[in-house]
Structure formats: C-alpha cells, structure tokens
Amino acid sequence: MNIGDVARQSGVPPKTIRYYEDIGLIRPNRSENGYRAFTENHVHKLAFLGRARALGFTIEDCRTLLALYEDENRESVQVKAVAEDHLRQIEEKIEKLQSMRTTLTDLVEKCAGDHRPDCPILADLSPVRMSE
C-alpha cells in the first residue's frame, strides 16, 4: 500500500506519516521504486496514533501507548498511569484557561468599547494607574 492509501484509510496525512517514520513511531518497508510500502497493521497503528493525538496525548505518550498496545504482557495499570497523568495535565490546563477566561470576561464587560481612549483592559494590564 502506498502512503496516499494509508493516509486515506487512517485519517493521518502523508506528511505526518513521514514524520512519524522519521521519529520512529512506524517502520514501513520500501518497494523497489523507493516508495514506502505499508501493511494493514500500519494503518491500524496510524489510526491508533490519530486517536491518541486527538485525545491530546503527546508523541512520547503515544510511543509508550503504542508499545503497550503491542505488548501482550502489558498490565492495564501501566496504561492507566499514562492516561491518569495526561488527565491531570489536561485538568491543569483547563483551570489555567478558566482563570484567564474569568479575568478576561470581567475586563471585556467593563470596557465601554467606544471611541474614547479610556479602557479598563489596558488599565488592568498597566502597572501604573491610568486616567483616574
């Protein structure tokens, strides 16, 4: 199978597939003409990677998850640990963003948004008190 077919079947773009090969996530063979030769298994792996990435797992997480995926002797606790860790980081990000949102919403509400220069948003960002 050529890279285009695999891209279509897995949902992962050709560029990304080549990149994944570069960093050693997949190892397709080569045809005589130099084209990458993929198997069904590669399609599965790439779809796996696509889903993992969509859930926000880093490439390194993906590497780990893929290894566990292929390891018949894995213990589910290993997988769970990776997922829990990732979950924690997502929650941290959410909290950070929510805090930003709270502040920003507040500032945006306070700002008249008219032709005058006075602006509570700039006032808040500014370390010196603006027009009082």
Added chain:
Amino acid sequence: MNIGDVARQSGVPPKTIRYYEDIGLIRPNRSENGYRAFTENHVHKLAFLGRARALGFTIEDCRTLLALYEDENRESVQVKAVAEDHLRQIEEKIEKLQSMRTTLTDLVEKCAGDHRPDCPILADLSPVRMSE
C-alpha cells in the same frame, strides 16, 4: 538600569527581555560598555507584557496592545476587539480540553488498572476490536 534590575522589577527574565528586544517589542539604549540601558518606562512595558502574556495573549496581540497602550488617540473598542477575540479562542480551547477530559475520565474509570493486559483505554484507541 541593567537588565538584571529590570528583570527583578518587571518579573520578566533577562533571557525573555533580550528576546523581546530581538523581536522589536522594546528598544533599550546601550551603555558605552555594550550593556543594555533601560528606563522606568521599559520596566512598565515589560510588566505590561508580563501580565498580557499571563492572560494568554499572543506576542502579536501584545504588540498590538502595547501600541494601543501608548497611543493616546486609541479607541477602547480596538482594545476590546483584541480581548474579545482572544477570549473566544480561550473558550474554544476550554471546550476542546473539556471534551478530552470527559472521554479520558470515562476511560480511566473503566480501566481496572491491575496486572492484567485487558484495557478499555487501549481498546478505545484501537481501530480493531480487542479481546471481546
């Protein structure tokens, strides 16, 4: 004032200050010895940048905000537009992350997390049905 003092007063690290000069956010003079020479105004600007960055504004947003900050003829609607746009992007990110969290929380809950290989997390990532 040298870069170290400015860093302490503004809360922005020296490396970052140099970077901000590189990309044209600030333009300190130079002393005869080649050291950057900062003024109080630079400290204000850097503190401004620090706060804007903490609210998640991009560097380009910061550039715009800084220009508005210094423009006495600005209209608050300009500032508000930047903030509202940013707020929208934050909200998008939050939604994406919350969706990930929902899925991940669900998967983590379902996973036994023991010594056995069966794992709903991997099963979900996998395009082929695992052990049924």
Added chain:
DNA sequence: ATTGACCCTCCAGTTACTGGAAGCCTTATA
C-alpha cells in the same frame, strides 16, 4: 591580580507538524 556576579552574542533545542522546492515514478490520454 583575582574572584564572583553581571553582561554580551550566537547557536541549538523544544512540540508536532506543515509548506514548499526540486525531482523521480506511474498511469492515462492524445
């Protein structure tokens, strides 16, 4: 004169791709 704390520049690495250039391979059509 030397030590230690600053300061300087320049280069490289981070994350996960993505775009583009230059050029071969294959397949279909005129």
Added chain:
DNA sequence: TATAAGGCTTCCAGTAACTGGAGGGTCAAT
C-alpha cells in the same frame, strides 16, 4: 510515443515563545 497529471521521494525552512548553554567581556570588591 510524447506528454501531462498526479503521486511519490528527499531536504530545508518555518511555526510560538522562549530557554539553556558555550565562550567570552565587564565591574566591584578583596
């Protein structure tokens, strides 16, 4: 058979916003 379209290849560069480190001047105090 010539050629054109589309697919494949490699390699280089750029993205965002820094951060770390090497190699090397400067300054203040001892």
